[in-house]
Structure formats: C-alpha cells, structure tokens
Amino acid sequence: MERDVMIKLLEQGHVSIPAVFLDYYDALGIDEKDMMLLLHIHRFIQQGHTFPTPEQLAQKMTLTVNTCQEAIGRLLKRGVLRLEQKEDDNGLMYEKYSLGPFYDKVFAYLEAEQAPEKNKSDLDAGELYRLFENEFGRPLSPMEGETLAMWVDQDHYTYPLMRAALREAVISGKLNLRYIDRILFEWQKNGIKTPEEADAFSEKFRQKQRGKGTAEQPAQPYPNYNWLEAD
Known part of the structure; x- marks a missing residue:
C-alpha cells in the first residue's frame, strides 16, 4: 500500500518554481498568502x-x-496577474490566467536596481499600496487605487510625501482618502516638498491649538488639526 501511494505521488510530477517568485514578491507589495495563491495558479498553469x-x-x-476570490481580485487589481x-482551434473563446504582468514588474524592479537614477515607481507604488491597506485594515477599493494613481500621475505628489500624509491622517484620527487628499493639497499649496518640511508645517498648526487651551480646558498634548477646515 505504501509503495502504491508513493507511486501515485511521483506520478503527479514536479512543479518548477522560478526563483523570482520567492525573491521579489515582497518588493512588489505582495504578502505571503497572496504569493502562495500565485504559486498555486502557476502550478495549475504548468499542468x-x-x-x-x-x-x-x-x-x-x-x-x-x-477569500481566494478576494485575493484573485487583489492580484488582478495590482497588475501582477x-x-x-x-x-481555440475550433473558434471557441476561453479564459486563462497569465503571470506575465508579475514578470514585467520584476523586470522593472531589476531595471531600477541596475539604474538607481531611474524612476522606481513600480517598487514605490507596491510599498505605498501595502502601507495604505495596512493602515486602513482592509484592501483598497478600485476607486481608492485609482486615487493613489492620480496623486502620482496627475498631481505629481512624491511617494515620501504621500506616506507622510497618511501618517498625518493617522495622527489626526481621520483615516480616509478625502482627508489625505486635502492634506496633500495644503502642502502643495504651501510649497511643501519633503516629509521634513511637512512635519514642520503641521507642527505649527499644533502649536496654535496648544495655545488655545484654557485653565479649565487645557489643550491636548498632541492635538489634531482638521485639514478639511484649512484656510
């Protein structure tokens, strides 16, 4: 019986996994569960x-x-699947998964590694996307993903500044993209270009709020600034 089981296992064949899957999934902002799902899709395709x-x-x-359905949607939305x-030969249409986009992103990452002066947008976008999802505690919706893309492509906000705006929203306790968009707008309007300048700019508002405290109602040690009410 053990011999028969072993023969059946061997007859199932072997799966060849490209090393790039294991080496670069984290750099592209893919977590372990989603990566394992990609590996299973890769296995099915090979078979x-x-x-x-x-x-x-x-x-x-x-x-x-x-959960698998949601993960597939995430991978499609992120552009790695x-x-x-x-x-087919009979003219019938059918659907198939392609892992080509994953390899394209790995290629872009390697290109950026070999030429540091080039724009590392794919790498930064993956990290930023994962950071927003971690802070929001849920996957981003397609509309939210488009908003992040617009901040880069149309508004030309830098990734460090977007990370700083997310941190500011967390501090203010107003974790939504409309609020973060207003923060970025105010910073741009005031010529803020770096996270350091943004921190100094935000601290000025907090100092104003600290000065508004009274003996009966002292100001909070780290008050929030409502960016939606900015002048």
Whole structure:
C-alpha cells in the first residue's frame, strides 16, 4: 500500500518554481498568502489548467473560497496577474490566467536596481499600496487605487510625501482618502516638498491649538488639526 501511494505521488510530477517568485514578491507589495495563491495558479498553469476556479484553489490552501476570490481580485487589481481571453482551434473563446504582468514588474524592479537614477515607481507604488491597506485594515477599493494613481500621475505628489500624509491622517484620527487628499493639497499649496518640511508645517498648526487651551480646558498634548477646515 505504501509503495502504491508513493507511486501515485511521483506520478503527479514536479512543479518548477522560478526563483523570482520567492525573491521579489515582497518588493512588489505582495504578502505571503497572496504569493502562495500565485504559486498555486502557476502550478495549475504548468499542468495545463490555465483557469483554476476559486473553489479549486481553496482546496489546495487553508483559505476559504471567498477569500481566494478576494485575493484573485487583489492580484488582478495590482497588475501582477492578468485574465486573458483566447480562441481555440475550433473558434471557441476561453479564459486563462497569465503571470506575465508579475514578470514585467520584476523586470522593472531589476531595471531600477541596475539604474538607481531611474524612476522606481513600480517598487514605490507596491510599498505605498501595502502601507495604505495596512493602515486602513482592509484592501483598497478600485476607486481608492485609482486615487493613489492620480496623486502620482496627475498631481505629481512624491511617494515620501504621500506616506507622510497618511501618517498625518493617522495622527489626526481621520483615516480616509478625502482627508489625505486635502492634506496633500495644503502642502502643495504651501510649497511643501519633503516629509521634513511637512512635519514642520503641521507642527505649527499644533502649536496654535496648544495655545488655545484654557485653565479649565487645557489643550491636548498632541492635538489634531482638521485639514478639511484649512484656510
């Protein structure tokens, strides 16, 4: 019986995992659970099953079907997994997953490593996305993801400044993108370009609030500034 089981296991074959999966997933802002899901998708693709369902993936993991579905959505939204439509020899359309976008991002990361002067936007975007999700305690919605992209592409906010604005919102206890957008707008309007300048600018407002305290109602030691009411 043990011999038969071993033969069946060997007949299942081997899976070749590119080292780039293990070396660069963290740099692209992918956590371990999502990376394991990518590895399972990679395994299915290698075995000729290019469109595994959330149910099939959940059977290979400790995740629920819904959690697998959400993770697939995250990976598609982050641009490390792509869903493609193909046509077979009989003219019938079918869907398949592609890991090409993951390799593209790894290539961009390696390019940035070899040329430090180039823009490391893919790396910074992954880190920023993960940081916002960690602080919000949930995945970002597609609209929130678009807002982050607009801050970079249209408003030209730098990644260090966006991280500083997120920290300011956490301090103020107003964790939403509308509030963070106003912080960034105020900083830009006042010529703030670095996190250090932003810290000094914010501290001036806090000092004003400290001065508003009375003997009956002393100011808080670290008062919040409402950026939505800025002049």
